[in-house]
Amino acid sequence: xxxxxxxxxxxxxxxxxxPFYVEYMIHESTALFVAAYAFxxxxxLVRLGQGEVAWNGWLEAMKSPLSLICHVVFLLAIMYxxxxxxxxxxxxxxxxxxxxxxxxxxVITGSGLLAAVVASVFMLGLVWxxxx
Amino acid sequence: MPDSQRIIEIEVLRYxxxxxxxxxxxxxxxxxxxxxxxxxxxxxxxxxxxxxxxFRWSCRMAICGSCGMMINGIPKLSCxxxxxxxxxxxxxxxxxxxxxxxxxxxxxxxxxxxxLESIQPYIIPREPRSLxxxxxxxxxxxxxxxxxFTSCINCTLCYAACPQFGLNPDFIGPAAIALLHRxxxxxxxxxxxxxxxLVAAEExxxxxxxxxxxxxxxxxxxxxxxxVNINKTNAAKDYFLRFLSPKGGSK
Numbered sequence: 487x488x489x490x491x492x493x494x495x496x497x498x499x500x501x502x503x504x505p506f507y508v509e510y511m512i513h514e515s516t517a518l519f520v521a522a523y524a525f526x527x528x529x530x531l532v533r534l535g536q537g538e539v540a541w542n543g544w545l546e547a548m549k550s551p552l553s554l555i556c557h558v559v560f561l562l563a564i565m566y567x568x569x570x571x572x573x574x575x576x577x578x579x580x581x582x583x584x585x586x587x588x589x590x591x592x593v594i595t596g597s598g599l600l601a602a603v604v605a606s607v608f609m610l611g612l613v614w615x616x617x618x
Numbered sequence: 619m620p621d622s623q624r625i626i627e628i629e630v631l632r633y634x635x636x637x638x639x640x641x642x643x644x645x646x647x648x649x650x651x652x653x654x655x656x657x658x659x660x661x662x663x664x665x666x667x668x669x670x671x672x673f674r675w676s677c678r679m680a681i682c683g684s685c686g687m688m689i690n691g692i693p694k695l696s697c698x699x700x701x702x703x704x705x706x707x708x709x710x711x712x713x714x715x716x717x718x719x720x721x722x723x724x725x726x727x728x729x730x731x732x733x734l735e736s737i738q739p740y741i742i743p744r745e746p747r748s749l750x751x752x753x754x755x756x757x758x759x760x761x762x763x764x765x766x767f768t769s770c771i772n773c774t775l776c777y778a779a780c781p782q783f784g785l786n787p788d789f790i791g792p793a794a795i796a797l798l799h800r801x802x803x804x805x806x807x808x809x810x811x812x813x814x815x816l817v818a819a820e821e822x823x824x825x826x827x828x829x830x831x832x833x834x835x836x837x838x839x840x841x842x843x844x845x846v847n848i849n850k851t852n853a854a855k856d857y858f859l860r861f862l863s864p865k866g867g868s869k
Binding site for chain 2: 489492494497503506507510514574577579581
């Protein structure tokens with residue numbers, strides 16, 4: 487008779503067992519802040535559709551200290567999300583060959599981050615002009 | 619050299635299926651020199667303290683892929699990890715995570731072997747070819763498309779690094795998918811459509827949530843996470859393009 491009795495270890499709390507997994511859980515969960523910000527903007531759109539009073543109410547709510555704190559938290563979380571998004575981008579792409587050589591992961595990550603910065607500055611400038 | 623006789627504490631996760639209900643830790647005080655690997659530490663324990671300590675090893679030079687274990691919780695080849703880098707702290711060695719423990723540091727790899735077989739890890743020629751047609755011609759570009767994925771030594775450290783495999787042992791997993799990709803990318807091979815059945819299956823690439831730790835721990839820089847994620851795109855393309863031209867695995 488076989489003496490085999492393979493022991494299967496529990497996966498409970500697996501993400502706490504390695505700093506790499508902890509970071510993974512943090513960067514994945516920052517997606518919730520992206521969703522929360524999108525939801526905030528969506529509410530604004532709905533209030534805009536309900537007329538001037540509703541829209542002004544939403545604008546007022548956005549100026550409250552709680553709202554400002556939330557927006558700072560959203561911004562930080564979304565910045566971290568952006569950073570990690572482009573950090574894992576090289577593993578998700580097929581090899582990009584430029585001039586017969588494979589483009590390195592740091593170039594892909596760097597280009598992604600640069601694109602994010604350029605897009606953010608463009609949006610900021612655009613909104614700034616509209617707000618004038 | 620008496621002055622080089624430093625002593626490091628090695629904590630080993632022991633499990634004897636015949637007598638233990640569950641694994642437990644045991645500590646051994648191992649004299650070591652600068653050139654001693656963690657594997658040699660385990661061998662010292664086996665030779666001097668407990669001959670029943672069970673572990674796999676063969677080449678001692680990071681090419682056979684037998685001696686993988688968790689070293690302070692990180693999947694590593696024990697032959698290329700050195701005791702001196704942990705001294706004076708205690709070092710803990712355990713069987714590779716996410717696999718069932720057979721005995722002590724030996725895990726049950728039969729699931730992995732089955733997966734390896736299932737991906738058809740061999741060239742399936744595009745069309746029959748006779749000897750007098752001569753050898754295959756492959757350009758450096760064609761060669762470069764797959765060479766990185768041939769470096770896999772089946773050490774399965776990537777499986778020990780993959781929480782999705784731990785949570786769902788049916789997941790084909792990083793190394794097998796990297797090898798699948800290696801044959802798909804080979805210009806001599808024509809079985810990508812056949813292999814797509816597995817790529818897109820329940821146990822296929824979409825189990826991966828891009829943790830990326832598999833590529834981080836790979837001792838041969840195969841980048842299995844890349845192979846898995848490229849095949850997510852391939853599977854999606856295959857799924858949607860079948861409406862335009864039905865063929866292969868998604869017919």
